[in-house]
Amino acid sequence: MHGDEHWGSESGQKEQRERVVGVGRYILARLALTIPMLLILLTVVFLILRVVPGDPCLAMLGGRNVGPEEIDNCRKTLGVDRPVAEQYLTYLKGIIRGDFGESIRTGLPVIVELLERFPATIELAFTGMFIAVLLGMVTGIFAATHSDRPADHAVRMFNIASFAMPIFWIGLMFISIFAVRLRWLPVGGRLDPIGGAVFEPITRFYLLDALLQRDIPTFLDALRHLVLPAITLGLVVSGFIGRMSRTSMLEVLGKEYVTAARSKGLHERVVIGKHALRNALIPIVTVIGLQFALLMGGAILTETVYSWPGVARYLLESIENRDFPAIQGTVVFIALFISAVNLGVDVLYARLDPRVRY
């Protein structure tokens, strides 16, 4: 950060090179830490899905009107007739090869079905996160710079309240107000069922696809469908980010270098925006990373409420149909995604904070 000023000079270039090497080494070290963590997570998932219920086939098919031979068939297909240790190894091998099994319901590979739905979830999650970060940081920093004044108390109350809001209820209330009563925005889905019927996605990120095809009406339609779900998701996560932004900013504002910047006669905007904010950002980025887990939980409810055809909805559909390979595949997929995001946040952290070196 403070190195930016030297970057033109020779010593600056050397410093930059060293930093790149340092960050590279840091990423490798973090990657090495991610692997055992992921292995444990996958083991926990295996225990919950395969060992805890005793027999997933009975758990899946028990309530249905099926004969014992069908349950036997299911056991053979899933491999649960083998010893647990062997099942565990097969399970891990499958994940490494990217083979998540085949859906009982559709017969398609689970990974294909997941990848088809993943862009919808990503589109929703990232827009939601963007709104959460924007809202959280603006209110948090505002509260910190107006500490102990009415604005600060109001922000604090909003943050506490945001932890108490059931996301699915907020979603339904938004639908009730903005879609049913005011008719400003659609009730759910990603595109208008009539207008969107002819649209052929490329990447399945609808906003991006519409832009690529220069299809402005579809772009606007996709955007209109995205507004309510993204705000719903963002609102609930924004409380954590607002809280952290306020705390972090308050802490930084008490530091000597801020006093020094002020005593140099710098404008308050420069002090806050340049000197304080950059340092306050470090813990905020960490919190944003941690919130991705919360966001994925929230995505399940948001996707349900708004009929958003994403990964989380797929999990619920699979549970409803007792499609065991699909349930397992989705949970593993979410675990992989969360680990990747955490790794990404750590790398970003290393770039933001020059003190992080391995």
Added chain:
Amino acid sequence: MRGPRILLYTGLAVVGLFVLVTIFAPAVAPHDPTQSITNERLRPPGGGFLMGTDQLRRDVFSRVIFGGRIPLLVAIFSCATSLTLGTTLGWLSGFSGGWVDRGLSLVMDAIYSFPALVLAIAIVAMLGPGLANMIAAIAFVYVPAYFRVSRGQALVVREQEFVEAARAMGGSTLRLLVRHIAPNTLSAVMTVPSFNIADAILTEAALSFLGFGLPPPTPDWGFDIQNGQRFLQSGFWWLITFPGLVIVTVSLGFGMVGEGLNDLLNPRRRRSVG
């Protein structure tokens, strides 16, 4: 100094009212929550029906009053389970150190990093819907929260002189844990449950909203909201509005108790807690 007290007392008042109303629900509710009490279905609020009626001609107000029973039960039992399990494991881990600590911490971090709701859904999906399974699932996902706090505290207390003195005098590990580590870490641990209950109520609501709760006609806020969702597009707003408002109020009440307790018990951290 006034701020935290106000938060704490308001929170306690809300929580107290909720617990009383829930326990004495049969006396408070004007009607049986599971019986049709009028011949008008989906009647808007007003005229003897404070919150209207639902599609089965039941009184929404009575369902909201009774609807807190399952969430309260699930929240208390799951919270007590994760408190006991998480805190004990945290003490053990922090106190013993070495590979036990490293192993346990890794497992807890892994569970903590995973979306709690997804994990709870996976557990309930495998165990099947129902009260006990919901409690087990919610208890499981909140163990790491207690583990982290009590482990961190145990690490600090372990290094203090009075513990060293007790150890030098020949105190057994169990005695050290029970007599010295546990009491000195409790104040930090005790701020977790009220946040935890607030969260558990939301998770229970989410699970029963998604259909993993008790079968109908048991009144339960989350399930009643799911029921109301079907009538939302026809403009019957009262079916979802009232149960939701009550969830927000109760969860907010527990959250405020947590904030207030936190400020009171850990005054050092007051500035740093948003």
